[in-house]
Amino acid sequence: MKLASLKDGTRDGALAVVSRGLDRAVRAGPAAPTLQYALDHWTRVEPELRDLARRLEEGRAEGAEPFDPAAAMAPLPRAYQWADFSSYVTHVELVRRARGATLPDSFWNDPLVYQGAGDCNLGPTDPIPMMDPGWGLDFEGEVAAIVDDVPAGTDEQAAGRHIRLLMLVNDVTLRDLVPGELAKGFGFFQSKPQTAFSPVAVTPDELGDAWDGDRIHLPLLVRRGAEPFGRPNAGRDMVFGFRRMVAHVARTRPLAAGAIIGSGTVSNADRGVGSACIAERRAREMVEHGAPRTPFLAAGERVRIEMLDREGRSVFGAIDQVVTPVRPPQADPRSDRQSD
Amino acid sequence: MKLASLKDGTRDGALAVVSRGLDRAVRAGPAAPTLQYALDHWTRVEPELRDLARRLEEGRAEGAEPFDPAAAMAPLPRAYQWADFSSYVTHVELVRRARGATLPDSFWNDPLVYQGAGDCNLGPTDPIPMMDPGWGLDFEGEVAAIVDDVPAGTDEQAAGRHIRLLMLVNDVTLRDLVPGELAKGFGFFQSKPQTAFSPVAVTPDELGDAWDGDRIHLPLLVRRGAEPFGRPNAGRDMVFGFRRMVAHVARTRPLAAGAIIGSGTVSNADRGVGSACIAERRAREMVEHGAPRTPFLAAGERVRIEMLDREGRSVFGAIDQVVTPVRPPQADPRSDRQSD
Numbered sequence: 001m002k003l004a005s006l007k008d009g010t011r012d013g014a015l016a017v018v019s020r021g022l023d024r025a026v027r028a029g030p031a032a033p034t035l036q037y038a039l040d041h042w043t044r045v046e047p048e049l050r051d052l053a054r055r056l057e058e059g060r061a062e063g064a065e066p067f068d069p070a071a072a073m074a075p076l077p078r079a080y081q082w083a084d085f086s087s088y089v090t091h092v093e094l095v096r097r098a099r100g101a102t103l104p105d106s107f108w109n110d111p112l113v114y115q116g117a118g119d120c121n122l123g124p125t126d127p128i129p130m131m132d133p134g135w136g137l138d139f140e141g142e143v144a145a146i147v148d149d150v151p152a153g154t155d156e157q158a159a160g161r162h163i164r165l166l167m168l169v170n171d172v173t174l175r176d177l178v179p180g181e182l183a184k185g186f187g188f189f190q191s192k193p194q195t196a197f198s199p200v201a202v203t204p205d206e207l208g209d210a211w212d213g214d215r216i217h218l219p220l221l222v223r224r225g226a227e228p229f230g231r232p233n234a235g236r237d238m239v240f241g242f243r244r245m246v247a248h249v250a251r252t253r254p255l256a257a258g259a260i261i262g263s264g265t266v267s268n269a270d271r272g273v274g275s276a277c278i279a280e281r282r283a284r285e286m287v288e289h290g291a292p293r294t295p296f297l298a299a300g301e302r303v304r305i306e307m308l309d310r311e312g313r314s315v316f317g318a319i320d321q322v323v324t325p326v327r328p329p330q331a332d333p334r335s336d337r338q339s340d
Numbered sequence: 341m342k343l344a345s346l347k348d349g350t351r352d353g354a355l356a357v358v359s360r361g362l363d364r365a366v367r368a369g370p371a372a373p374t375l376q377y378a379l380d381h382w383t384r385v386e387p388e389l390r391d392l393a394r395r396l397e398e399g400r401a402e403g404a405e406p407f408d409p410a411a412a413m414a415p416l417p418r419a420y421q422w423a424d425f426s427s428y429v430t431h432v433e434l435v436r437r438a439r440g441a442t443l444p445d446s447f448w449n450d451p452l453v454y455q456g457a458g459d460c461n462l463g464p465t466d467p468i469p470m471m472d473p474g475w476g477l478d479f480e481g482e483v484a485a486i487v488d489d490v491p492a493g494t495d496e497q498a499a500g501r502h503i504r505l506l507m508l509v510n511d512v513t514l515r516d517l518v519p520g521e522l523a524k525g526f527g528f529f530q531s532k533p534q535t536a537f538s539p540v541a542v543t544p545d546e547l548g549d550a551w552d553g554d555r556i557h558l559p560l561l562v563r564r565g566a567e568p569f570g571r572p573n574a575g576r577d578m579v580f581g582f583r584r585m586v587a588h589v590a591r592t593r594p595l596a597a598g599a600i601i602g603s604g605t606v607s608n609a610d611r612g613v614g615s616a617c618i619a620e621r622r623a624r625e626m627v628e629h630g631a632p633r634t635p636f637l638a639a640g641e642r643v644r645i646e647m648l649d650r651e652g653r654s655v656f657g658a659i660d661q662v663v664t665p666v667r668p669p670q671a672d673p674r675s676d677r678q679s680d
Contacts (some may be wrong), residue, residue: 080419114529115529116455117421120593129492130594152469152471152668153667153669154668182526184428184452186452187527328493
């Protein structure tokens with residue numbers, strides 16, 4: 001089952017079931033008006049949504065409409081929890097090596113995570129706002145899971161049963177704000193602006209045997225403009241799987257339904273597959289040539305992140321964004337976002 | 341105007357207007373079923389809520405009921421954004437001095453903030469869960485603001501106009517998990533479990549001239565069991581006011597309505613007023629005696645955080661919590677939290 005949140009003028013969008021081929025959609029309606037609502041009541045709502053999905057595939061869903069990714073918000077336009085890991089440890093090792101630092105051995109056993117914020121998520125084709133070209137705008141291609149309610153102290157094995165949906169992420173990062181912020185000791189804040197997500201989130205069964213209950217074994221296709229930038233396999237070199245990540249964040253507190261758990265930049269030790277972010281390529285250049293050569297994103301550039309199944313069909317639809325300069329507000333524009 | 345979210349079996353509670361004396365409440369009903377809804381539509385909903393508050397004070401509100409803080413959830417039981425600062429820099433300086441570190445000069449000019457998670461907030465009288473007595477359970481008394489939609493790049497002056505509500509916080513912290521987590525470089529995660537909030541959030545006008553548009557000039561009263569632990573004035577030694585904090589977190593991204601901005605542990609340079617967290621007292625003991633003497637919280641201990649106006653009346657009601665041992669789930673208890 002594939003689910004999207006369609007733009008309808010509200011903050012959370014209208015929950016829709018999308019066809020396997022991503023060409024048609026049907027709104028779930030009052031039974032589950034938003035994806036957050038569906039996750040809040042998953043046990044009751046899931047069978048109804050699956051029934052609707054079946055009817056959609058069979059051409060029997062009343063009110064079906066063409067599906068346009070540009071009409072989709074993030075599956076969760078507002079999320080109460082966004083926890084993003086660095087599960088591809090070879091990526092962390094490489095980035096550290098580039099700045100002359102070594103990787104503590106513990107990083108192979110103890111997951112690294114940062115607490116993000118999901119209050120203003122971007123849709124798959126929303127512009128990437130560029131407020132200041134000097135901030136070092138970068139993309140990060142990731143995979144993510146959405147869980148239902150996870151009690152505090154849930155162990156790794158039980159954690160797997162809480163994974164309800166999977167999706168793709170563009171974890172936009174302002175690289176030149178990172179060093180100063182991390183030096184202060186409390187982690188990222190300004191260096192992690194709004195995050196973008198794929199047009200649909202899918203139940204794990206949509207992946208067939210490419211999902212082993214813990215990892216997605218498919219390449220993540222990342223393009224920068226016309227250039228194929230990377231195609232690392234999300235199931236390879238992922239040191240911590242989703243079960244471990246969920247258990248890690250739930251160690252001392254529960255997770256509320258709708259929490260999003262991200263993998264961190266997908267990265268393979270095999271350099272032939274390229275990279276899912278600019279910073280990683282720059283780190284390789286630093287190690288090889290003593291200096292980075294690839295610039296960060298400029299205004300007007302396009303980033304595309306997608307994943308195809310073994311038959312070449314898009315699983316989640318594409319994140320496809322253009323970097324767009326924006327100015328800070330001149331006056332108080334509060335009324336702009338008031339929805340009534 | 342004072343607002344509470346009453347326990348009604350739902351995840352977000354029922355929005356209620358509470359009387360100035362905190363003795364009566366009336367549900368806002370369908371016009372504004374939850375506080376998040378009210379914040380999402382503040383311009384439209386605020387006048388209706390203020391009218392209801394007026395009728396409640398005049399004894400003319402239909403359906404008014406006695407207000408019991410134990411029936412209150414956190415004003416926002418789920419929040420999309422919880423950003424917590426360290427605005428009382430003398431506190432940071434003291435804690436650092438205790439571990440032999442100095443404070444970078446920049447900390448007086450550049451606010452320190454960590455990204456928290458607000459998906460599972462605790463109500464004012466909910467137990468503080470103690471999963472492991474070895475984690476060094478501590479309270480932190482803070483003040484916090486709730487904002488409406490804040491556009492990215494909003495400056496300090498404009499930021500003030502977005503502050504809609506104020507409340508108190510118990511930012512529960514697991515001290516013994518902090519050093520290992522901060523050493524990894526990405527900030528807090530497991531060391532910051534669920535946060536608790538006061539019974540009501542109030543519009544700034546409820547504070548009269550104790551609110552200057554940026555700071556709350558009243559002592560925060562913190563008790564540990566029968567002991568008055570601290571009474572630092574929240575308006576004193578607060579290096580960064582709420583306007584600066586809001587502008588800081590909105591520098592590179594918007595904030596969605598309902599974002600919570602916390603001050604960090606309230607702390608005064610005048611040691612005679614005591615402390616709003618155990619760690620600060622332990623830091624003073626470390627500096628004076630070479631070792632901390634005051635233990636962290638044990639099971640059964642009670643923490644009370646409150647603020648009185650100049651006439652001695654409680655402004656926000658009291659956070660009043662008892663430390664309660666809990667066990668991690670034995671089996672998969674998913675169904676426990678499914679609300680239907």
